[in-house]
Amino acid sequence: xxxxxxxxxxxxxxxxxxxxxxxxxxxxxxxxxxxxxxxxxxxxxxxxxxxxxxxxxxxxxxxxxxxxxxxxxxxxxxxxxxxxxxxxxxxxxxxxxxxxxxxxxxxxxxxxxxxxxxxxxxxxxxxxxxxxxxxxxxxxxxxxxxxxxxxxxxxxxxxxxxxxxxxxxxxxxxxxxxxxxxxxxxxxxxxxxxxxxxxxxxxxxxxxxxxxxxxxxxxxxxxxxxxxxxxxxxxxxxxxxxxxxxxxxxxxxxxx
Ligand SMILES: Nc1ncnc2c1ncn2[C@@H]1O[C@H](COP(=O)(O)OP(=O)(O)OP(=O)(O)O)[C@@H](O)[C@H]1O
Numbered sequence: 001x002x003x004x005x006x007x008x009x010x011x012x013x014x015x016x017x018x019x020x021x022x023x024x025x026x027x028x029x030x031x032x033x034x035x036x037x038x039x040x041x042x043x044x045x046x047x048x049x050x051x052x053x054x055x056x057x058x059x060x061x062x063x064x065x066x067x068x069x070x071x072x073x074x075x076x077x078x079x080x081x082x083x084x085x086x087x088x089x090x091x092x093x094x095x096x097x098x099x100x101x102x103x104x105x106x107x108x109x110x111x112x113x114x115x116x117x118x119x120x121x122x123x124x125x126x127x128x129x130x131x132x133x134x135x136x137x138x139x140x141x142x143x144x145x146x147x148x149x150x151x152x153x154x155x156x157x158x159x160x161x162x163x164x165x166x167x168x169x170x171x172x173x174x175x176x177x178x179x180x181x182x183x184x185x186x187x188x189x190x191x192x193x194x195x196x197x198x199x200x201x202x203x204x205x206x207x208x209x210x211x212x213x214x215x216x217x218x219x220x221x222x223x224x225x226x227x228x229x230x231x232x233x234x235x236x237x238x239x240x241x242x243x244x245x246x247x248x249x250x251x252x253x254x255x256x
Contacts, residue, residue, distance in 0.1 A: 019046040021080075022176055022208050023068070028077035030067040031232075036075060037063045038232045045176065048206040050198065052219040052240060054254060055229035061212040062104055064229070065178045068210070069094055069101040081176065095121075100169035104180040104212075108161045108168075110153035114145050117153060121168035131171075138167040141197065159190035166194065170201070177209045183218060191215065195222045216254055220244045228253045 021044040031037035037060045045051050053061050066072040068079060070091040079086040081097060089097060109117055118138055122131040139146035142163045148156065156164065162182055169177060179198075183191035199222045201207045213219035220226055223240040236253045243249055250256055 019048070021045065022047050022049075022082055023210070024078070024080040025068070026078040028064075028067065028074055028079065030063065030072050030074045030077075032063075032072065036232065038067065041077070041229075041232070041234055043210075043227055043234065043237070045208045045210055047175065047208050048202050049225065050202055050209045050211060050223045052216075052223035052226045053210060053212045053229060054216055054219065054226055054243075056255075059229040060232040061229055062180055063232075065101060065103075065180050065210065065212055069099060069178055071101075095172045095174070098173075098175035099178065100172055100174035100176070101178040102165050102169045102180060102182070104184060108153040108156070108164050113150050113152055114156070114164055115149040117164055118145075118168055118171055121171040134171045134173065138171050141170070141201075142167050158185045159187065159194075162186060162190070162194060166197075173205075175206075175208060177207060179209055180212045181214060182211070183213060183215045191218055195219075198222060216256070217244075 023043075023045040025041060025043045028038055028041040029036045041064060043051065053064060055061055063072060067074050068086070070086070070089065074087055081089075081099060084097070094101070109120065112120070115135075118135055119131070122134050139149070144160055145163055145167055148160065153161065153164065166179075166182070177198075182194050186194075195218055198207075198209055198211070202209065211219055211223060220240045220243055226238055226240045226243040227234055228236045228243075230253075236249070238249060243254065
């Protein structure tokens, strides 16, 4: 396998390139048993940067997010978040540190109401007033959820559930969002709304996002950088604009 192509990253838009990385991953190896799924994965995400993780089914995208959030144990390599060694941080401490993971399949508690689900995301806040403020910020972001705050999770549409999962992650005001397949099962219009919201959040709050997405065009439309995984290895890292616009790159790494 040839070394990942990285030269074009120099052309990424400022100011993101100047900022110190928030997440730094080097030589990451991880998997579920004897044979690793991820091999020697390296990536960085800077504050306010959206990095899309692309690749075919089974390439290891979900495993990467699960390893970063501590759900899968890393066998080797370095994961640093704001300089702190994430491999030593327990899963339940990730939210306090500023990392939120929205897994594929969304993880909404279907028996609880919208309001209760959101409060779960802010339970760790000591200050009740702050938790209430965070809750109203999320309702401002998702007016559809505000209208359904008393509805149970199982009464929501797929799009509403995805918004709820995202809202629950955002209530902790994370610095880094690990987002797995937000478009899964959603109508293109809802997907576009959710992705536009991410872009807006990063502009306003400096939120950094590591975005796993099967819908390559949508992901590259909002991302700054794209990383392509194949069989658990990073085969290329490029600016999203190059992956979008350079037909040779697209054919070589994304197959379209
Ligand atoms: N819990 C698990 N136990 C054992 N192997 C697993 C487990 N989850 C995933 N794998 C294997 O790890 C590899 C990578 O899977 P992963 O779900 O990370 O890929 P992916 O790129 O997210 O795929 P998709 O786009 O289909 O969701 C696959 O070969 C898969 O079979």
